[in-house]
Amino acid sequence: KAGVTQTPRYLIKTRGQQVTLSCSPISGHRSVSWYQQTPGQGLQFLFEYFSETQRNKGNFPGRFSGRQFSNSRSEMNVSTLELGDSALYLCASSLTTGLGGGSEQFFGPGTRLTVL
């Protein structure tokens, strides 16, 4: 079974631009979560989508948004990029939302975003 895929793997943008990242979950997984990882803040939860609905949201500004399509693929958008948005953006999929059976998250390799 193919794992979680994220595209692109690397991205360089300038301040003020916007960016869209894509995540394809493992086949059959309906939950997709997004995380931001930086050396200073560690891994921080952005949001989770399940069956095309945002189920949980972390403490990030409205510049960070996402969506999920009917095939469970998800996109994350960051508008008006700031230098501090430079990070590794990770996507994770799981069978179910919540924790317990079926909730194991499988992470993708991430998208490394650099904002200049």
Added chain:
Amino acid sequence: LAKTTQPISMDSYEGQEVNITCSHNNIATNDYITWYQQFPSQGPRFIIQGYKTKVTNEVASLFIPADRKSSTLSLPRVSLSDTAVYYCLVGTGFQKLVFGTGTRLLVSP
């Protein structure tokens, strides 16, 4: 949201058993305890999850005392490839996992 505390770093040698303890004093009744492993420039990888007592799989064991205020991840006979950051997470389904600073495990020959 339950806060977790774990050692910042640990050192071990190949072939030894490593036990990483995580403290979560304000764990809630519905919270599960989950451990992930992360290598540099890769996404975290699920290791094990439990609710109470002991859980064992092919790579690790998770020990949870009756009061559930702490948990211990046990890695038997570590190898160099077990050098990584290990995260302990506690939570329910209504917020996604909150990763702490993790424990950097260094395994030496």
